[in-house]
Amino acid sequence: MNELTLNHWTWFVIALVLLVLEIALPGVVFLWMAMASVIVGGVVFFAPDLGWEGQLIIFAVLSIISVYVGRTFLRRNPIETDDQNLNQRGRSFVGQTYKLIADMDNGRGKVRIGDTNWTVEGDFDGLAGDKVKVVDVDVTYLIVEPV
Secondary structure (H helix, E strand, O other): OOOOOOOHHHHHHHHHHHHHHHHHHHOOHHHHHHHHHHHHHHHHHHOOOOOOOOOOHHHHHHHHHHHHHHHHHHOOOOOOOOOOOOOOOHHHHOEEEEEEEEEEOOOOEEEEOOOEEEEEEOOOOOOOOEEEEEEEEOOOOOEEEOO
């Protein structure tokens, strides 16, 4: 029966596949596992007689350690951005004025911003065409007041 053999090239290809997975499914997990795979590839390059069982154990241990250390590092040192509203599109509308495209009904109406209709909420009766100012955002709708 043929025995499974893993050489350094196998580990480098696994690292490449993990990097592609990181690009396709970003979550900063596959990146650390790819680093572990590269290290195992380096170990196998210098110790080619290491069996596949030992290689997998080293990979598993290094993956766990690298994911833990990497996530801990990123939690303590978050990546800073110039845009404080990144991934919070509605926050960029605060302070802006828009026209209602639908009457306010039970405190809810609609405005059109760009090519998107946004639900707005406010404690007033407004008619389509009235101007409203965005004062806050609550997850999926904008909180407005009359202008």
